Amino acid sequence: MELIILIGSFFLLVILGVPIAFALGISSLIICLLMGLPITTLINQTFHGINSFVLLAVPFFLIAGNLMNLGGVTDRLTRLSRCLVGHIRGGLGHVNVLVSMIFAGLSGSAAADTAGVGGVLIPAMLKSGFDKPFTVAITAASSTIGVIIPPSIPMVLYGAFGEVSIGALFLGGVIPGILVGLSQMLVVAILAARRNYPSYPRASLGEAARSIWESLPPLGMPILIIGGIVGGVFTPTEASVVALVYGLIITMFIYRESEVNLKRLPRLLGETALFYSLPLICVATSGAFGWLIAYLNGPQLIVGFVENLSLGYYGMYAVIIFMLLILGTFLSPIVIIIVFLPVLQGLGDIVQINPVHLGVITVMVTAIGLITPPYGMCLFIAAGLADLSIMKSFKAMLLLIGMFLVVVTFCVVFPEVILFLPKRLMPTAV
Numbered sequence: 001m002e003l004i005i006l007i008g009s010f011f012l013l014v015i016l017g018v019p020i021a022f023a024l025g026i027s028s029l030i031i032c033l034l035m036g037l038p039i040t041t042l043i044n045q046t047f048h049g050i051n052s053f054v055l056l057a058v059p060f061f062l063i064a065g066n067l068m069n070l071g072g073v074t075d076r077l078t079r080l081s082r083c084l085v086g087h088i089r090g091g092l093g094h095v096n097v098l099v100s101m102i103f104a105g106l107s108g109s110a111a112a113d114t115a116g117v118g119g120v121l122i123p124a125m126l127k128s129g130f131d132k133p134f135t136v137a138i139t140a141a142s143s144t145i146g147v148i149i150p151p152s153i154p155m156v157l158y159g160a161f162g163e164v165s166i167g168a169l170f171l172g173g174v175i176p177g178i179l180v181g182l183s184q185m186l187v188v189a190i191l192a193a194r195r196n197y198p199s200y201p202r203a204s205l206g207e208a209a210r211s212i213w214e215s216l217p218p219l220g221m222p223i224l225i226i227g228g229i230v231g232g233v234f235t236p237t238e239a240s241v242v243a244l245v246y247g248l249i250i251t252m253f254i255y256r257e258s259e260v261n262l263k264r265l266p267r268l269l270g271e272t273a274l275f276y277s278l279p280l281i282c283v284a285t286s287g288a289f290g291w292l293i294a295y296l297n298g299p300q301l302i303v304g305f306v307e308n309l310s311l312g313y314y315g316m317y318a319v320i321i322f323m324l325l326i327l328g329t330f331l332s333p334i335v336i337i338i339v340f341l342p343v344l345q346g347l348g349d350i351v352q353i354n355p356v357h358l359g360v361i362t363v364m365v366t367a368i369g370l371i372t373p374p375y376g377m378c379l380f381i382a383a384g385l386a387d388l389s390i391m392k393s394f395k396a397m398l399l400l401i402g403m404f405l406v407v408v409t410f411c412v413v414f415p416e417v418i419l420f421l422p423k424r425l426m427p428t429a430v
Contacts, residue, residue, distance in 0.1 A: 002031055002034065002035060002296050003293070003296040003297075003298050003301070005030070005031060005034065006027055006028070006030075006031045006289075006292055006293065006296065007027075007293075007298075009026070009027040009030055009031075010023050010024060010027040010289070011330070013026060013027060014330055014331075020282055020331060020332065020335060021278075021281040021282045021284075021285050022285075024282065024285035024286055024288070024289040024335070024339075025046070025285040025288065025289075027289065028042055028285065028288045028289050028292055029042060031292055031296075032292075042288050045287055045288040045291040045292075046284045046285060046287055046288045047284070047287075048287055048291075049283055049284045049285070049286055049287015049288060049290075049338070050280060050283050050284045050287065052160050052161075053237060054156060054159070054160035054166070054235075054236060054237055055156075055157075055160065055280075055283065056237050056240070057151075057153075057156050057236050057237045057239070057240035058153050058156060058157075058240075058276065058279075059240075059272060059273065059276045060237075060240030060241050060243065060244045061109070061151055061153060061156075061240045061243060062109060062112065062153075062272050062275065062276055063244050063247075063268070063269065063272045064106065064221075064240070064243040064244045064246075064247040065106060065109050065112040065113075065116075066112065066268060066271070066272055067244070067247040067248065067250075067251050067268070068103070068106050068116070068218060068247060068250075068251070072251070072255050073106070073218045073250065073251070073255070074099070074103065074116045074117060074119075074120055075120065076211070076214045076215050076218070076255075077099045077102050077103060077215055077218065078095060078099050078117075078120055078121065079211045079214070079215075080099075080102075080211040080212060080214070080215040081094075081095040081098040081099040081102065082095050082200060082203070082211075083203035083207055083208040083211045083212075084098065084208070085098050085185075086199065086200035086203065087199055087200055087201065087202040087203070088189070088192075088199060089189065089192040089193060089197065089199050090188045090189060090191065090192025090193075090197040090198075090199065091197075091198065091199035091200045092121060092124060092125045092128055092130065092197075092198075092200075093125070093130065093134075093138055093185075093188035093191075093192060093197060094185050094188055094189075095121065096117065096121050096125065096138050096139055096142055096188075097138065097142040097145075097181050097184045097185050097188065098181070098185075099117055099121070100113055100117055100142035100143055100145050100146065100181070101142075101145050101149060101177065101178065101181040102218075102219070103116065103117060103146065104145045104146040104147075104148065104149035104150075104152075104177060105149055105150065105151070105219075105221065105222030105225075106218060106221050106222065106243075106247075109146055109147070109153055110143045110144050110145075110146040110147045110367065110370050110377070110378050111143075111370075111377055111378060111381060112146070113142075113143035113145075113146035113378075114139060114140060114143040114377075114378045114381040114382050115381055115385075117139065117142070117143065118139045118140075118143070118381065118382050118385045119385060121139060122135055122136070122139055122382065122385050122386050125139075126386070128198050129197065129198050130197055131195070132386050132388050132392075133388065133392050133393055133395065133396035134191065134396045135386060136379075136382045136383050136385075136386045136388050136393040136396065137382075137393060137396035137397040137400055138184065138187075138188060138400065139382040139385075140370075140371045140376075140378040140379045140381070140382035140383075140393070140397065141184055141371055141378075141397060141400040141401075141404070142181065142184055143370075143378045143382075144180070144367040144368070144370050144371060144378060144404075145177050145180055145181050147333065147363055147367050147370075148173045148176055148177035148180060148360075148363060148364055148367060149173055149174060149177035149178070149222075150169075150170030150171070150173055150174065150222065150225065150226055151170065151222070151225055151226075151236075151239070151240070151243070152169070152170065152173055152363060153334075154333045154334065154337060154363045154366065154367075155169040155170060155173060155359065155360075155363055156236055157283075157334060157337050157338065158337050158341070158359045158362065158363060159236070159359070161337065161338055161341055162337075162341050162345060162355070162359065164355045164356060164359050165356065165422075165426060165429035165430075166229070166236040167226075167229040167230050167236070167426055167429060168356045168422040168426045168429040168430055169356060169359050169360060169363075170226055170229065171226070171230065171421040171422045171425055171426060172356050172357070172359070172360040172418040172419065172421065172422050173360050173363065173418075174421055175417050175418065175420065175421065176360060176364060176407065176411050176417060176418055179407045179410070179411075179417070180364075180404060180407050183403040183404070183406065183407050184400060184403065186403070187399055187400055187403055217250045217254050217255075218250060220246075221243060221246055221247070221250075224242065224243075224246060225239045225242065225243055228242065230425050230426055279332070279334050282332065282334055282335050283334060283338060286334070286335050286338040286339050287338065289339055290338055290339045290340075290341075290342070293339065293342075294342060298343070299342040299343045299346050300346075302343050302346070302347075303343065303346035303347055303350065306319060306347055306350070307350050311351070312351065313351045313353070314412070314413075316347055316348075316350060316351045316353070317353070317361070317412050319347065320344060320347055320348070320358075320361075320362075320365075321361070321365050321408065321412075323340075324336065324344075324362060324365040324366055324369075325365060325368060325369075327340065327366075327369070328365065328366050328368055328369020328370075328372065328375070329369055329372050329373070329374065329375060329376075330374065330375055331369070331375065332369070332375065332377070333363065333366035333367065333369065333370070336362075336366050336369075337362065337363075337366070344358065344362060345358070354415065354419060354430065356418070356419065356422055356429070356430050357415050357418050357419055360411070360418045361408065361411060361412060361418070364404075364407075364408050364411070365408060367404075368401060368404055368405070371397055371400075371401065372394070372397075372401070373390050373391075373394060376390070376394075379393055379394065379397065
């Protein structure tokens with residue numbers, strides 16, 4: 001009964017419009033009072049939710065992403081992408097996807113990708129003749145690649161709370177992230193042929209060489225991060241600090257953009273701290289909420305119920321994906337991972353799903369929640385940039401979501417798509 005009240009009160013508060021962080025905390029407080037548990041227990045578990053060294057990686061990756069946005073990196077990556085794929089029919093649509101794939105290796109945040117890339121490309125796409133709904137849809141959908149291709153903030157959290165190698169998760173996300181991007185470019189190509197979207201003239205060899213040369217510094221960041229982690233040179237948390245320092249060197253000393261200087265830096269750090277405080281509160285209250293679910297034997301009850309259904313490998317994955325899709329419409333990937341991770345891993349253990357494989361699939365499916373209302377953070381950001389209603393934006397999103405699910409299904413049916421790189425570069429972690 002207490003478990004039903006805990007989960008029921010939480011969803012009721014969310015439906016009533018209470019912010020998710022407060023809904024988690026209030027529902028946890030209600031159960032503590034009903035069960036007579038000391039309030040200090042709730043406080044301790046809230047603190048325990050954020051008392052993790054690995055979580056320090058999140059703000060550093062966020063700062064690095066913000067530096068890239070302000071430091072002219074987005075503009076240079078856009079020019080590079082335009083030289084590479086701008087000549088294909090629907091050129092700016094392909095550029096949108098490709099620059100998101102590249103930017104994913106720098107920020108680890110889908111929201112940062114949407115804001116940075118969308119701020120540059122949404123006006124350009126609208127001016128060149130793309131319809132507004134599709135412009136919003138492809139911008140928001142492509143930004144979800146930011147949490148699949150490493151570095152990925154949700155993967156950092158999954159690895160930290162699920163005791164799974166973060167390096168192996170990073171490697172596992174590379175090929176699926178590329179496949180998601182290619183599937184979106186296929187949608188762009190199909191719609192461009194039907195709607196006669198424009199393209200750019202093919203770039204000259206000199207223009208392409210110049211764009212590649214200008215983009216080399218930021219393109220080295222993902223190589224530095226992944227190579228350092230896989231090679232055992234530094235931990236994921238240390239890698240985030242390296243990314244920040246590398247980003248500072250690029251923006252302040254190589255590109256020397258006026259937006260990034262010593263006077264502007266304290267403000268940038270403050271803005272990032274403020275932005276990080278929002279998910280951090282969710283992480284803290286999720287810790288208490290998740291502890292109460294475990295205390296009330298929630299994972300065992302759910303796992304036991306599903307186990308009695310005698311589902312096979314694919315049947316179990318279908319249940320997991322369906323559950324994540326439903327949760328993703330209401331909750332952020334961070335909350336889903338922290339609160340429901342014991343349930344997900346328990347279900348995976350029943351049919352012996354590889355932990356790294358399950359982690360990457362979880363991140364991919366929860367990423368869909370970033371473009372589906374009522375949560376849909378990336379969809380809201382992109383729609384706001386284009387001044388378009390959410391429902392009109394979401395209708396244009398349906399085909400892209402369908403292609404996303406095709407890629408997820410492909411990765412489930414063929415696990416080596418995810419496990420190929422981890423098995424070869426970090427075999428002891430898989």
